[in-house]
Amino acid sequence: MPKSIFSAATILIGTVIGAGIFGVPYALSKIGYIPGVLYLIIIGVINLLVFLCYGEVVERSKDDHQMTGHAERYLGSKGKSAMAFTMIFGSLGALLVYLIGIGDFTYTLLGESIGGSPFLYSSLFFIVASLVILAGLGMIVWFERVMVVVLMLIVILFLIFGLPHISIDNLLYTDFSNLFLPYGVLLFAFGGVSAIPEMYRFLSKKNGGLKKSIYIGTIIPLVLYIVFALAIVGVSGRETTSEAVEGLSRFLGGGIVALGAILGIFTMGTSFLTLGHIAKQLLMKDYKLNKILAWVLVCFIPYIIYLLGLTNFIEVIGIVGSVTGGLYGILVLLMYRKARRENVGKPKLTIKLPTFVHYLLLFVFVLGIVYEIIFLFQK
Template identity: 25%
Template sequence: MKNKTFGSTLIVAGTTIGGGMLAMPLTSAGIGFGFTMVLLVGLWLLLCFSALLFVELYQTVDSDAGIGTLAEKYYGTFGRVVSTAVLIIFLYAILSAYVSGGSSLLAAFLPTISDAETTTRIAGVLFTLLFGVFVIVGTTSVDAVNRLLFTSKILAFLLVLVLLLPKVSVENLLEMPIDNALLISASPIFFTAFGFHGSIPSLNKYLDGNVKALRISILVGTAIPLVAYILWQLATHGVLSQTEFLQILEKDPTLNGLAEAAAQITGSSIIGAVVRIFSALALITSFLGVALGLLEALDDLLKRVNIQANRATLGAMTFIPPMLFAFFYPQGFIAALGYAGQMFAFYAIVLPIAMVWKLRSQYPTLAYRVKGGKASLLTALVIGVFIVIVPFLIEQGLLPKVVG
């Protein structure tokens, strides 16, 4: 079990350190380093709290139960339908963002085929097929490849820091936000930076319902990304000024554009290459965890309506829609993450709070209960609902659009 706990911790960390992290420098361009830190720590506390609520919930069901099964237990068929729909839409949106981001990065390594657009589309197909097979095989396969990739990612990340941190400018770090309200506008996108919750059912099943092991995996697995995010923001905000950020977004608002900017501003082609490698590894590990969660969610849905599907069929249902999104919308990385953040706020905050509220009245003597009582549940609920409506406030012009 200790070995599985370690593997599960790395899956949490690997899923988390991915697309959301890579989008941070692009979406926080107008916020500044200090305010970005406030947003990061606040969202980490919120999402770690909500993840532990799922641990509390899983004490009352079988270890292989999906989120839809949990919701049905407390809110009947309506709960299952709503929770399953939101979860699947969220996972499809974020997986589409990862395939889109992966296409952009992989295309930079491929020779140009016909034209740049065609090359990017082929890169998206190759990216999905190459890494989707591990998800189709199963969680054990994902665990094994994730350990290798996660280790490589950490080494690449450390190399990025070694190359970038000496070039950090204190003046850049002290820059104030262009607009303080951008802190709120960026929250749905930053929200996904700690988004591994869709993988919790797979992890709980993998750990055979061991509450302690799942709790450790969540606490340690999210602490690792928090430290990494702070260092990543320190490096990128310190090297690139807000003006340079804005120029990047005008030219190429993709991960490849960020890598090019790091190379140009620092005058080092090595930095650009290492940033690309790190970005690719971060996307792949995140892709694996999210895809695994989506496949399990689809499996849970089909079983509920008495449809038996093999892993190959589930794999096709999991990967074809995101691949088509990347095919027809190759620069949709930021847009997909923003939409995913909106769905994720409901799934990761509103839903577990609603279920735990009923759980505690029905099971007042459970062995494990998240601290904070009703006050913490209500506070988290208000924040979660507000993040859900942020995109609507932006559309109405009540909040500024996130730069990029």
Template identity: 35%
Template sequence: MFKLLKAVSIFVGTVIGAGIFGIPYVINKSGIIPGFFYFLILGGVVLLIHLFFGEVFLRTKESCRLPGLAQKYLGAWGKILVMISVVVGLTGALLAYLILSGDFLKILFSPFSSLSAIQLAMIFWVLMSYLIFRGIKIIASIELLTNIIFFSTSAVVLFFCLSRFNLQNLAAFNLSNAFLPFGVILFSLIGWSAIPEIVDFFKTSPEKKKLKKTMILATAVTVPFYLIFTLAILGVTGGNISQDTLSSLAPFLSPKVIFLAVLAALVTLADSILVLGLYLKNTFVCDLRLAFFIVLDWLQGFYRHHRFCRNGCGRDRRHSYYFDF
């Protein structure tokens, strides 16, 4: 049960990322009714895609990521096209998340430090890189902790929003912008990069059978949370919503509550960075077999094996590249 909870945390932490900040803005433009419709339809469609994706990984014996699957089922050209898409897309997403993280860290630490946003982002990047190097086991535990922090701080922020909530601030429908939320909501629901990492996290066959349940539970958490978050923000700010959402709350909430909102935003970015970074690293190791990343992976396996042997438990065969290198 505890391992299932960690797996759900990995998936939720991956899905809830920077996309959450754009949802209130686009739904304010289109109206609540189209927004609810998109969450209902796209939530179901994306869940099906995740389930299909998970089934493919469970039925594929080789350890690979999406480019490896493309090579296996589509050939070399499929691998090349998917590899370019994955590497460019994830690298761009990670870069954007790090830039945002630097801005949030600057807000949080400005009373205590004179470091710039870029310097703080670099420190944050080093910390995230170390955790990515440690692998899915440590990341799963961190994701569980950060999910608790994120939902706790979000609950406090939403609670203080209630006193400012005004139902008249919610627009029902705007035909001219009815299609505006489509891309933002679709992006905010996607978490496919977490699926192979969760498959690796589940070691045994009985555990791997819980993958479907993991994705369903994660979707059941994220979609209602997005709706509650959006309704609360729009009920407070109304038409005065900014594209980043957080700056719109400043006139309505106290500095301490805004501090918690920024902390929640930083935590959800960290969650996404950890899983996306791990997926990208494993893509280089499993699908491209790049020497530098294989060496890093080997060192990780050596570290685990060394700790395992110190405990007198024999050889640790949980990390294949340690024994294949």
């Protein structure tokens, strides 16, 4: 396999793997590991199809557009507005997820020794991170890729240390009373469609290979999630905590839990800074907001929502995953259909998506959004 194909795949892997990995074990534990893995594979395949459809759109377009540019080209100004809303909502939602996760992980790491609370640690991080974002941030892509490699090594360590403590009973039980709970969490965990244009630009200088890169970039996170969930759910079973690692302390000791907490802090911290910077730039360029107003909106909206009480890690991931993942899926499928109908360009990557599959995916995405909104207002 050419090195360029794997290098392009790491762009997708680095975008997909983030805070979502820590929610996967809890989501699977709520319905049982075996049905959870099947659920995970189905969501993985759905996202793979979306990635491939968008890959074809990008190759047909052969331009330097991002998602909003492609949406405008194929769906008009309303499509561009819908995509911009999706990107902004998704960014703010993800920032809230990182804010919650960092507070939880820091408390897990330092709570027993120096006290404090998740709220205190989230607030301290917010102050520091928001000032960094205001100053401007030239985060280097390779740093996030290094974090992905470190994350893979930590997952392997969890499996090695957890293997002697895995109980078969923890892997065989089933509970279908929470059947919809994993949907948004797993959709969030596979979020990465925005990486496709960058992959195309990279590979356009290397004689192509986008399709193979998308397959590799989707399969590796899927395998990693399955293994990570095996290590966590196999040990803690129904007692799996929402951010995965805290509940392992009485099974594996504080050392491995501290390692997981440190990893979580760095993973979410770098993602918060990078995404915050990107969201600020989006508001400044697409909506012509000045630097200060864009910074205030990007940093303070997630924190205000946090102050209002939306602090449940899994709940927020579920909402953001269902709504944002659903909207991305719908818009990509509509762009794909329009590009195919117009027969634009001559792409190397083509995917013949049957009409019934196209509408089935649209139905799933719409149903997920509607269900999540109804669930939110019923609380």
